[in-house]
Amino acid sequence: MGIVLNQSIKNTVITFIGFAIGAANALFMYTHFLGEDYYGLTAFLLSTANIMMPLMAFGIQNTLVRFYAEHQTEEDKSRFLNLVLVLPLLLIIPIFLVLLFFYHEIASLVSVENPIIYSYVWIIPLIALFMGYFEIFYAWVKVHLKSVFGNFIKEVLLRVFISLFLFAVFFGWISKIQFVYSLVLIYFAMMLVMAFVAFKIRKPAFHLKFPKEKKEIMIYSAFIIFSSSIAVMLLDIDKFMIGQYIPLKEAAYYSVAIFMALTISVPMRAMHQITHPITTDLMAKKKHVELNELYKKASITLQVVGGLIMLGILTNIHQIYALLPEKYSGGVVVVFIISLSKFFDLMLGNNNSIIFNSKYYRTVLLLGLCLVVLTVSLNMYFIPNFGIEGAAIATLISIGLYSLAKLLFVVFKMDLFPFTSKTLVSLGIIISTFFLFYFWDFPFHPFLNILLKSVLVAVFYVFINYKLVISSDINQGIDSLIKKLKRN
Numbered sequence: 001m002g003i004v005l006n007q008s009i010k011n012t013v014i015t016f017i018g019f020a021i022g023a024a025n026a027l028f029m030y031t032h033f034l035g036e037d038y039y040g041l042t043a044f045l046l047s048t049a050n051i052m053m054p055l056m057a058f059g060i061q062n063t064l065v066r067f068y069a070e071h072q073t074e075e076d077k078s079r080f081l082n083l084v085l086v087l088p089l090l091l092i093i094p095i096f097l098v099l100l101f102f103y104h105e106i107a108s109l110v111s112v113e114n115p116i117i118y119s120y121v122w123i124i125p126l127i128a129l130f131m132g133y134f135e136i137f138y139a140w141v142k143v144h145l146k147s148v149f150g151n152f153i154k155e156v157l158l159r160v161f162i163s164l165f166l167f168a169v170f171f172g173w174i175s176k177i178q179f180v181y182s183l184v185l186i187y188f189a190m191m192l193v194m195a196f197v198a199f200k201i202r203k204p205a206f207h208l209k210f211p212k213e214k215k216e217i218m219i220y221s222a223f224i225i226f227s228s229s230i231a232v233m234l235l236d237i238d239k240f241m242i243g244q245y246i247p248l249k250e251a252a253y254y255s256v257a258i259f260m261a262l263t264i265s266v267p268m269r270a271m272h273q274i275t276h277p278i279t280t281d282l283m284a285k286k287k288h289v290e291l292n293e294l295y296k297k298a299s300i301t302l303q304v305v306g307g308l309i310m311l312g313i314l315t316n317i318h319q320i321y322a323l324l325p326e327k328y329s330g331g332v333v334v335v336f337i338i339s340l341s342k343f344f345d346l347m348l349g350n351n352n353s354i355i356f357n358s359k360y361y362r363t364v365l366l367l368g369l370c371l372v373v374l375t376v377s378l379n380m381y382f383i384p385n386f387g388i389e390g391a392a393i394a395t396l397i398s399i400g401l402y403s404l405a406k407l408l409f410v411v412f413k414m415d416l417f418p419f420t421s422k423t424l425v426s427l428g429i430i431i432s433t434f435f436l437f438y439f440w441d442f443p444f445h446p447f448l449n450i451l452l453k454s455v456l457v458a459v460f461y462v463f464i465n466y467k468l469v470i471s472s473d474i475n476q477g478i479d480s481l482i483k484k485l486k487r488n
Helices: 002-057 062-072 074-086 090-100 104-112 117-118 122-140 145-168 175-200 213-247 249-284 288-314 316-320 326-346 350-354 361-414 419-437 446-467 473-488
Strands: none
Touching: 002 122, 002 145, 002 175, 002 249, 062 316, 074 122, 090 104, 090 117, 090 122, 090 145, 090 175, 090 350, 104 213, 117 145, 117 249, 122 145, 122 175, 122 419, 145 175, 213 249, 249 288, 249 326, 249 350, 249 361, 288 326, 288 350, 288 419, 288 446, 316 326, 316 446, 326 361, 419 446
């Protein structure tokens, strides 16, 4: 876990910096500079593009990680990389042709409830295309265990560009409509930067020679398309469906709440950058004992770190909303509901990496398809009847069932288990800390209140976890930090 902890710490720091910039965007600049209608439109367009992204990428980002290590010679690697660049075109070209010839019908269908969407539908597949190839180039970098700079581009640079364009709106240099159009330029730029980094690490040799096992690669990619689409739909289908049933401004309120809750996933996203290729390597070498140890360590480490973030959000939730326009305050319940679903998913550690690299990925796909149907059905009922809180409830049920199903599958089919006795102790610490700090606030300005309470929560929570040695990796990190401070 040494390399995992080292790069995960770097990725976590970068991701948190990105989330800090994203917080300024989502909680302040979007809400004050762009307004609820265009914020809602932006959230709808990006969520829908994210749903389309696995199709545009053809599942190649996972395929690249899965098969790259199996190619030993330079010629084999070159052929494989050629295939991963060309394969997505099998879906990209038909998708754009359909949009070209049936734009009016498609745009009219998705803009029934909110006519403002009609003129911007063409933006969705373009952004999805750039997102897809960004992920392919990012995977290109990750297979060489150099995920940190790619993570910086994805988490920090992207949000910096968005901030700059939001400031341009504020100073009147561009209109709100032009900001929406600028999203295409921003995601195109991110793709180009990622391509430059990827090609600098390894230049592709462009030719028409493909690997001999291209059929196996294509079949795996096809299944990953559906698997990735399922995972993305479970995250973003709610924002898309909000735009189909209720006023688009509600998507703005929902996006603010979702952003806060998704902060809990930051450690998992950061750790995944390096645990994914390591998991792939352990499974390829059939090192079951080491894989099970990695599974347990990843689970408890993410639970402890994610628990701290969740406590920081939930114990300060009312003060956070006091800093926002009053219209957004209805999202408090949404934050609680989504936080619970994300925390459960986080507790499963590198579960997804294990499943996607096992022989059971096709079976889990069928389960995922059933859950997508359930998700859509739940949203169709809950959103019209309960608004954004209904969307959150549907998401909680869907993600909870999907995560539980994947856990049970890994436990019973692969004889791997992420939890230990310390899992229960950690849950007890989280619950106790929440009840200790939630029901009171300092009589100061909300920002100062949040700062002071967060420090108290962090000190109390980290001290208890350190003394009880809940995560040996976290204790090791703290000990190393203390030694460095003593030396200095």
